[in-house]
Amino acid sequence: MSHPAPASPPAAPTPRGHYRAEPLWVPWLCLAPFILTTVVFLAWPLLQSVLLAFKQTYGPRNAVWVGLENFTFLFRDPLFWKAVGNTALFALGSVFVQLPLSLGLAMLLNRPGLRGRAVFRLVFFAPSLVGLVFVGLLFSLMFAPRTGLVNTVLHGVFPAFDPEFPWLEVYIMPALILAALWLYVGFNMVYFLAALQNVPEELLEAASLDGAGPWQRFRHVVLPEIIPIASFVVLMSLLGSLQLFELPFVLLNGGGGPDNRGLTVVMYLYQTGFITGDLGYASAIGWVLALGMAMFAFAQKRFIRRHEEN
Amino acid sequence: MDIPLSRRRALLLGPIYVALTFCAILTLVPFAWLICAAFKTNADVFAHNFLPMGDGFLGVAWDRLTVANFERLFTELGIGRAIANSVMLSAVSALVATFFCALGGYALAKFNFKGRSFILSLVLASLVIPGSLLMAPGYKLIHDLGLLDTYAGLLLPGISPAFGIFLFRQAMVNAAPTALIESARIDGAGELRIFFTIILPLVRPMVGAYLMITFLGSWNNFIGPQIILQDPSRFPLSVAINQLRGMYGTDYGLIMSGTLVSIAPVLALFLLLQKEFISGLTSGAVKG
Structure with missing residues (x-):
């Protein structure tokens, strides 16, 4: 990929203090909105739609299992x-x-x-x-x-x-x-x-x-x-x-x-x-x-x- | 033949202009019809295709043109409310989605972390899932979460679309040099500051393009609000204008003036920003 090498050479002290590696939590925090919405509004409904496909429903509340009948x-x-x-x-x-x-x-x-x-x-x-x-x-x-x-x-x-x-x-x-x-x-x-x-x-x-x-x-x-x-x-x-x-x-x-x-x-x-x-x-x-x-x-x-x- | 290809082509430009102009006129005709209908009384809508004929300048009865349709829209039918709703919904969803997609794309392009390739394949997988498959279970979910008839139910699913994450990742892989980020870190810049002062300016064209793509998508979204919203005072323009047709089906002038009010702002916005928009649209596709 585009990233050359893990950006963690030995932490040589610099005049300003010490070398900071890329913090691990940053990418996960950046991706949190995507991961959350994907799980809640994509993966979950997708799973539901698999289950729903084997049911007959009357509105969002009532459902009966019908197997492959659909x-x-x-x-x-x-x-x-x-x-x-x-x-x-x-x-x-x-x-x-x-x-x-x-x-x-x-x-x-x-x-x-x-x-x-x-x-x-x-x-x-x-x-x-x-x-x-x-x-x-x-x-x-x-x-x-x-x-x-x-x-x-x-x-x-x-x-x-x-x-x-x-x-x-x-x-x-x-x-x-x-x-x-x-x-x-x-x-x-x-x-x-x-x-x-x-x-x-x-x-x-x-x-x-x-x-x-x-x-x-x-x-x-x-x-x-x-x-x-x-x-x-x-x-x-x-x-x-x-x-x-x-x-x-x-x-x-x-x-x-x-x-x-x-x-x-x-x-x-x-x-x-x-x-x-x-x-x-x-x-x-x-x-x-x-x-x-x-x-x-x-x-x-x-x-x-x-x-x-x- | 001895004439080089480029010379021979120059000779052929005439017919090409004719063909292109003909197609351009065909493309513009529906717009012209729409604009004319919006400024006519219903009698004139049925009697004349474009401007009403009469004995005014150029054979057009200019005095029969009217803004009555617009007056009715704004006073009697309160379309101002729907415009405000549309502006608010589109602006919020464009700003939020652009911000989160830029963040997500940055994480995928410029950080090495365990699970990165998994998230990237998750992004690509989300891209190919058809929206219509999620319509029924998505509605059920919004219902179960108690978000029916709320803007949250309309906005939350779209705060960070996979398409945007992918676009920003592609843009940042090439545009933002990793060395620059590392030296900023050595200089003690905070992560937020790196993102806002170094990364975002480097992908400015993509920010502009994506803001427009999401604004337009939200402005033109019809089926989402149609399914999720119930209270007419919350309707955006797309749903409100379509309701108008249900109530005043034969009132062509009124419906066309509502349509004109709905599409004029986005067309104007596009005229201002078209270069960035088109380059943003194609950048996702030109990946070989």
Whole structure:
């Protein structure tokens, strides 16, 4: 690590007195708030959630042990699978629509000689400062039929477009993907831009002199250099997508929308835990979700390791 | 081809400006719509997308713009209370979390002690635990501790997030030379004085970035206060504005003015401090 050697050479008296080694209690005192809050507000609830997952509860006070029933019920619960399907659709939209756009914007911004880079970056980044609840409110009005901006503009540009297009009744997940696109495209762009700025310009020049076209330069020079950060962004985006909650919660005014077309896994967790009052079933949902997320995190780690070996 | 890559690229800048400007306008449109809606009557919100058309300067009916939505927010609906709550909650959580995270990061970066690698792996492990997993048992815990509907229940879990400890550790490993700390100790400086006069100034950009990250996170936090708080007089803006929608669902102008009041301060703060903020955000990721 960074620390060279134990900082306790023989205590040679100095003119001012004696040498003071680093006091042992200092690091523990510095870390006390972290350790305390981690034990109380993380480790303990985590342990509780393991136990809760095997219980059925009615509010925070009453609980009955039900063994594996929460899990067996979960896998036969059509509403859960509906939520999984919706969440997966959103995750696919994030990774295959939003991230390529973020990377594209970052590559445009990374052009040598471009002026106004800071201004563009600022504009693209600004939406990610807006809280999810406020984005939800804004887009719930913008997606409104007839009066909402999205439909009036689409109808104005393509007169065939139905101004009553029911975004928040039928096309909920596409609407969510669009809202998230506006919200996160600049946020992810900042990471891609940071990665691209580390690609040595000489490498690109050399590849160009060797006759590599733009696609080949991207595939063989840029991509290998940005893979570590890019795969981190993909992972963060996936994990964030799997936990999608506040945006549809606000956009759909607390429910899953008509026919639960906007129900996500965490929304279902919230509904079972806080509306139905079964914190046990909610915990079981939480653990299945955590397992899924851990699998993605593990896959990314392996991917990075293989990339570094090559 | 003989033209060097850099020259060929310069020729291509024109279309790039066009593409970037187009995307920038698309990004700004929702903001423009929001601002216009906040200053319009509901009749005009439904009749005109942006500014109300009329026979004033530039074809805009400027005289139909109104601050009535804001007046209602502040007088009838008492949104000032929610603003004060949000400012207080965000400021307290940002200051406390930044202080404790800087302390914790300092301990992990600059002290050799038994158990350091264990604590470091604890930090990394806490980073990957999904918040949604803790929602149900966390609520139960807050309930059991008697902290429901209190600010303590909202603030205490976040006084020292693992993410911040990790960021400050990364920053201090490189930025604060161990020799400097040791010589200060030899000179008889107390541990607190070393931390405040030597360590903190060395990682000033990270302090600024983390203050903003936590302030913003707390300002925009919706689900925490939504679950933990019950008394409307304690609600921060995020919950209060969303409640407004439940009560005045079709009053677009009112809801948009509330949203504008909620997001304008953080956007302004960011404009002032954006450089530090972005460098702080990416510094955690650029670790290879």
